[in-house]
Amino acid sequence: MNRAVPILAARRFASNRLLPFFLLLALCSGPPLPLPADDGNAHPNDPLFRTGPPGGTEEQWNLMSDGRGIGATEAWKVTRGRPEIVIANLDSGIQYRHEDLRNQLYLNRGEIPLPLDAEGRTASDYDLNGDGVFNVQDYAQDSRVTDPEGDGVDVGDLLRAFSDGADGDGNGYVDDISGWDFFDGDNDVFDATGYGHGTGTASVHSAETDNGLGMASVAPGCRLMALRVGDTPHVTHSHLLGEAVLYAADNGARVLSMSLGCMSNTPFLRQAFAYARQKGVVCVSAMGNEYSFHHNYPVVYDDVVGVGALHPDTSGLPCPPLCPTSWATRANYSDYGGHIDVAAPSWVRSALFPEGYQPHAGGTSNATPHAAGVAALIFSRGVQAGIQPPLTAGEAVQILRNTAEDIVGTVYACKEGFDQWTGYGRVRADRAVQAVSPGTIPPVARILSPAWYGLVDPKEHRAISILAEASAQRSSSYRYELEWASGTDPAAADFHSSCSSSSLSQPFEGEVCTLNARDLIQGDGPFPVSKPDDPAITLRLTVTDAEGNRAEDRRVIFLHHDPTLHPGFPIQLEASGEASLRLADLDGDNRKEIILATTDGKVSVLRENGSPFESIHGRPTLWPVALDPAEKIPASSARNLLEAPAFKTGSVEPPRTPVVATPAVGDLDRDGLLEIVLAAMNGNVYVFEADGSPRPGFPVSADPDFALESPWLESRFLASPVLADLDLDGFLEIVAAAMDQRVYVWRHDGTLLEGWPAVARAPEGGQIDKIVSTPAVGDIDGLPEPDGLLHPEIVVGTNELYGSVPEQSARLYAFHHDGRLVEGWPVELPTPAGEMLPTVGKGHPMNPVLTDLDGDGALEILSYAVMGAPTILAGDGSVRGELSGGRFGAQSDSKEWFFLTLPANAALGDLDGDGIPEFATGGVGAFLAVARFFEGMKTNFEFLLGCWNLAQGSFLTAFPRVVEGFHFIVQPSIAYVSEDGLPEILDGTSHYLLHAFDSQGREPQGWPKFTGGWIVGAPAAGDIDGDGLTEVLVVTREGYLFAWDTPAVAARKPEWPTFHHDNHATGNYLADPEPPASIGDLVASPAEDGGQSGLRLTWTAVGDDGFYGRAVFYEIRTHSEAIDPFNWHAARTLPVSMIPRPSGDQEEVFLPGLDENEFVAVRAVDDAGNLGGLYPAQEAPAPPSGRAGGNGDCGCAQFPARAGRPAGLFQILAAGLLYSLPAVYAKVLRRKHRRTFPGAAGA
Secondary structure: OOOOHHHHHHHHHHHHHOHHHHHHHHHOOOOOOOOOOOOHHHOOOOOOOOOOOOOOOOOOHHHOOOOOOOOHHHHOOOOOOOOOOEEEEEEOOEOOOOOOOOOOEOOOHHHOOOOEOOOOOEOOOOOOOOOOOOOHHHHOOOOOOOOOOOOOOOHHHHHHHHOOOOOOOOOOEOOOOOOEEOOOOEOOOEOOOOOOHHHHHHHHHHOOOOOOOOOOOOOOOOEEEEEEOOOOOOEEOHHHHHHHHHHHHHOOEEEEEEOOEEOOOOHHHHHHHHHHHHOOOEEEEEOOOOOOOOOOOOOOOOOEEEEEEEEOOOOOOOOOOOOOOOOOEEOOOOOOOOOOOEEEEOOEEEEOOOOOEEEEEOOHHHHHHHHHHHHHHHHHHHHHOOOOOOOOHHHHHHHHHHOOEOOOEOOOOEOOOOEOOOEOOEOOHHHHHHOOOOOOOOOEEEEEEOOOOOEEOOOOOOEEEEEEEEEOOOOOOEEEEEEEEEOOOOOHHHOEEEEEOOOEOOOEEEEEEEEEHHHHHOOOOOOOOOOOOOOEEEEEEEEEEOOOOEEEEEEEEEEOOOOOEOOOOOEEOOOOOOOOOEEEOOOOOOOOEEEEEEOOOEEEEEOOOOOEOOEEOOEEOOOOEEOOEOOOOOOOOOEOHHHOHHHHOOOOOOOEOOOOOOOEEEOOOOOOOOEEEEEOOOOEEEEEOOOOOEOOOOOEEOOHHHHOOOOOOOOOOOOOOEEEOOOOOOOOEEEEEOOOOEEEEEOOOOOEOOOOOEEOOOOOOOOOOOOOOOOEEEOOOOOOOOOOOOOOEEEEEOOOOEEEOOEEEEEEEEEOOOOOEOOOOOEEEEEOOOEEEOOOEEOOOOOOEEEOOOOOOOOEEEEOOOOOOOEEEOOOOOEEEEOOOOOOOOOOOOOOOOEEEOOOOOEEEOOOOOOOOEEEEEEEEOHHHHHHHOOOOOOOOOEEEEEEEOOOOEEOOOOOEEEOOOOOOOOOEEEOOOOOOOOEEEEEOOOOEEEEEOOOOOOOOOOOEEOOOOEOOOOEEEOOOOOOEEEEEEEEOOOEEEEEEEEEEOOOOOOEOOOOOOOOOOOEOOOOOOOEOOOOOOEEEEEEEOOEEEEEEEEEOOOOEEOEOOOOEEEEEEEOOOOOOOOHHHOEEOOOOOOOOOOOOEEEEEEEOOOOOOEEEEEEEOOOOOEOOOOOOOOOOOOOOOOOOOOOOOOEEEEOOOOOOEEOOOEEOOOOOOEEEEHHHHOOOOOOOOOOOOOOOOO
């Protein structure tokens, strides 16, 4: 089969066949708009400022005041920025030797001595050369400073000269002479990987101007503080970003420029931005480049200004002859939504690493520094004009919004005033600096609660309290008004006034209004959701002062009622849940607990009503548990985090290590109790017992020395741990793939298995890059190892990417159980464009999956590179076939013509009951390729869910299905949620909705489900309340935990009900880590058989997987004390020969020689060796009303008849009596009915 040819054809189609169409479109769109004159006297002498054809896109049009740019040339007549105003650039670091940046970098007087002049005399002031700026040039003649490169003094030279190992200014950071590298934990902000992103973004707001070199920038008179928060910071770690925000605020920055997003939403990050605002810092962040309205962090935070991107409408086409007719068209990739504030130019000049310049740097990354630069000019003008008290962050943000140039119309039909595409409009530097004068500085308006995109159930919460703050410190009085309108993008005329104030003179903070939910949505619901923003309500707070200056703040919330939500849900968490949920029965009561790892460094176990899991078999637990601090800080570290002012004063709590990887759950040592295994961002692997206590021998960690091999490697975990018995000793090993390109394997006691770690890199010519792919484990070759046993193999991908667009390839590796590379591996997987996002979207970040398609006992591997074709591989690395991205099913609702995969994960499941699993994963339509070529033009493409018939290699008839948003990272699950007896694909995206599609593309009644958030973790399906029916759970990045009831019977063969198939995370469709259910109705009666006295045990048979299937054998033990999981190992095993019956049948066995004074317990064991639970003695089981094959009437709890022994919760039994209590009488049922039961004497 010709590999990946269809995708390559898609690229050729976009570039060759569609290009004439767009050329014609541009030619027919009319001549370029005439431009007003721009005062050339304000133009700097930087050669790239004016280059190429006049009025074209080669020059720095973005800075012009002729209608193309942000009016910087006019603003410069007032101010170019002041050196006391510092812009912190939080990015990939910087090339501080660049000709346009070396003189711009901030220097910390507290860590560096006064300069020496040419004669060796100490200067009396840091500004030795008297140019009004303290920078590296003041050390140009200092004999202590050497310049080994010979190109002039730079920050690196100062670091070598003056790093003395002391924290001179006592801020917690040793030798922070010019910023800090939070990623590597040292004082050198150099872009060690050469990625260059930070160099480019910094140049837009801070390039030296009028130096006769290179380019100009928005605010060249301000200082630049470079803070390195990642190697490829499009997706950075939240705790590193939060630390950098606090550092900038504590060390003098007034503006933060953040062309990035981060992996999680944490209390620490929210506190950091609130702290920065209180310190007077304006925080500016990119909206993102995903063509979406989903909620990126940190841009959603109220304390952060969100910036979208504007393009010339012909960007990507040659000018001349095809010059723009509009210079302020929303870039088609630019994320949008109610949380956008302003827009700014992109597709602009920026600096390159290590030197030079690029003419057309795009993305919201390059729009963001424009807004940051304008904010710096606002503060600079405030200093220049002597504004007292100094401008606050709130005032500066209002000036940014108020002075933005409203963009109306365009192909996006932007509304007058605010709209979701461009916010308040294009930032205007000239208008902004003019607004900074007495009498024109606006008041402040800020909605505090509800939170952005907060969920309100109108049936549960009729009254919605709106908290806000309002002030006008420069006016004698002000008034505020709160209004609301339906939707995320209402027109100004759609708003309804709810409340307003009388004239106020003092700042106000508190409740401004209480809204009646019924007034907002006309009823309680339920309301079907057909579009993601159907439940949206926009709030608008305006404050007007006595001079008529106006401030505005907005907030989008969701009002939605769903009667199928499980009681007590949704639960609002403190942090986001990028890790998928796990459902597992920790205490043997046949109700699965909810296991949740969140990005605030907490691991929680919850019961079905959301309450904490506080006891197990009568013993208290330690849940929730908190992990270690976010970063392991050795004594020799260059920083002491707790000495940083934000922490030292107690203003912000230090972060704990986030967990982004999904936990694994399994019985590591086969003692019948489950352990929970986590791989964390600090490089540790933790193991907790079922009661929350740490397992001896853990945590273990990735070897930090491996990460020193290359700046691209990290000693952290993004991939999830996997549990498997690799050496076949009966115990589970822990397999963990780290970002240092190693796969580690630890035994259950914390020792490394021989042969591990193994490096996932080709022996010859292999690249150094990370692993973020969760391994799959199974026997892929079907061959015995040298010891004669069939050991499983480990399959994992890396971020390696070879070749160039459109012919690239990624790598997939397979290892034997002892760490040896499997013959024929690694495998090259082709892709036309293998990087959509750094790290999480590069090369092969996906999780491979395994199944046996040909019945030969060896598992096939299914996987793909980013944007590559799903490929079926044999154990020897040969290609068995590819799944076509073309030839959509006849009943697909897509208008696209080709399916492109994403950095998303896949699931397998038998949707149609034919015994062969289908393959499901998320993707996009090929028109995305067109959009990426022509970013200034509106190009529609579709988000898709693909599902293939593996027997034929083609889409199912109704697939792909059109969905609302991107499937970044997320994996669909496959489980039963309807009453038709066939499973559905549970599919969530970044755009709020959770779908349930069957093989025909249909959804059950009540689906899709609305979450109001970004779903990254896989949905989990299981019975959490013991009613025999399936619940579906999911957690969002916004920090909401959802659970919905379904009518589906839970006792069915598991398809793919959780992340990476099962709680062991094997990725193996045929793996069986699900243990049998606990026996909850065991009855022991004195009996005789064949002249022998003993006990006759009876119970209802359980299954192989919970209540499904058939167990392999029963293990029966006896003890002189009541048996629980903690003393099971000490109980005596009884020899019993019996073949278990199917689940739901009655079992009976006679045990000779036992009497009623002995305790007996029975556990089922399945063919994978999984040990069923022990039902807690403290409670009686619920009647499994929905359980297929169950007895349907009651589950019975047996209380042994021993004098003086408390029988559960009910009564003391007399000696010699045996009493079985039907659970239906004993339990407060889900519907909250209570019943009486007959006593032993009939009372």
